[in-house]
Amino acid sequence: MEFDYVIVGGGSAGSLLAARLSEDPTMNVCLLEAGGDGKRILVRAPLGMVAMLPGRPKINNWAFQTVPQPGLGGRRGYQPRGRALGGSSVLNAMLYVRGHPSDYDDWADAGCDGWGWSDVLPVFRRSENNIRGADAFHGDAGLLQVAEQRSPRPISRAFVDAASEVQIRRNDDFNGPEQEGAGLYQVTQFWRDGRQGERCSVAAAYLHPVMNRPNLKVITGAHVTRVLMEGFRATGVAYLAGKVEQKVIARAEVILCGGAFNSPQLLMLSGIGPGEHLRARGVEVAKDLPGVGQNLQDHLDYIYAAKTRDTDVLGLGAVGAYKLIRDIFRWRRDGSGIVASPGAEGGAFLKSDRALARPDLQLHFVAALVDDHSRKLHMGYGYSCHVCALRPYSRGDVGLNGPDPSLPPRIDPKYLSDLRDADLMLKGARITRKIMDAPSMRKYRLREVYTRDGMEDAELMDHIRARADTIYHPVGTCRMGRDAMAVTDPQLRVRGFERLRVVDASVMPTLIGGNTNAATVMIAEKAADMIRASARG
Known part of the structure; x- marks a missing residue:
């Protein structure tokens, strides 16, 4: 099979690119995705993420693990990643957060021309169809x-009230003029077209409506094993359909959209990466590109957990089961109720020090007792508040476990390897507790699950190291830039190669101050512009 563009990975970036590039009927596009079509009920119903996220069984989820983390007491971290058209947007909390404007100016200042805030804001606005309409920050035609x-829980509104009681201002738009404050998140959820209350994954928004285009071929269940090369020119990819190897030829470009773990893994399986590491894993080196897989950054998440008598949260009990069954029918009728909930309903962006120019902490308030990615269940009812340090100093890496493409990538985030991150997480835990102790939240608390009042810093830090884990924002492993460790240039082309790009969260030079899916959508929209411009010459 031959196409102009071969896109590897149908996640947020890949689904968008396939849809955008195939808008031109003269371009033939092939999209290869290892998972399924991302259309099933567990994806469409937002609360379905509770079944997919734990990875037991692996439903639309790669369910990766990290290597043991010394900073977390030697534990292995868990890394859920979407495996379906739509990628991680099929199992995330749907939160629409762009980060802080200065994050993108940092990219531009580091040599990534065209990626400053003034460059990317129009792209954010263009991609978005916001229920609030268009203004200087938002779009209504994307x-x-x-x-x-649709139906935030009263306890989530109480979280915002509690933040106000400790002098944290309300903020109704984390993507507006100011990021700082506490409020309810906006979500990537259908609000029109008869699908109100359904998850608006990137595949559902961009790809599913156009999959019948004659110039677009979408192949699911296709596990790509390597990029085909002629010298330093990408010519296509090889993939497994079941146990049979197939090849697809790209006349124009091969575009990797596997995300922060799978894109560097595929480059290394193709012989592109740190030479010493590849040789040690039994891979022939095509080009020693030392930055591949380096610069891994992620948001480490610590959870305050409490039990409550309130049964208007998601919990395990007779009353909760009755309400859930009732709300399943409610959601199917009008798209409302707890089935439409993102789980993380309330949130805040906070400064650990008032002298800071921008928030360095983020909170996610969840109307459920989420423990260990919903893999550890508690009878009864509860709530949890998650805190993460927004711009960690710790840097990890992604590598190979061996030359076999069926092996998962070797993931080492090196959480809390920089003690400045540990100090900030401790401050964040203290601020979180202060909000949870405010009158509007204290009235809900029956008892804390793990912590107690009056804990010393050393004991609380031990709790953080014993229980913290990812909140699902890995980036940076194919970062763009102009220095020797950059993998891609600001046009997202792999350095030293022709007709080969990476378009996903792995190209971010530094982690943004917030959830990463909206930024990944922006990156893919911008990449589509670049690729079309390149095709025009």
């Missing part, structure tokens, strides 16, 4: 539907 939450 394909990604952004909505208010």
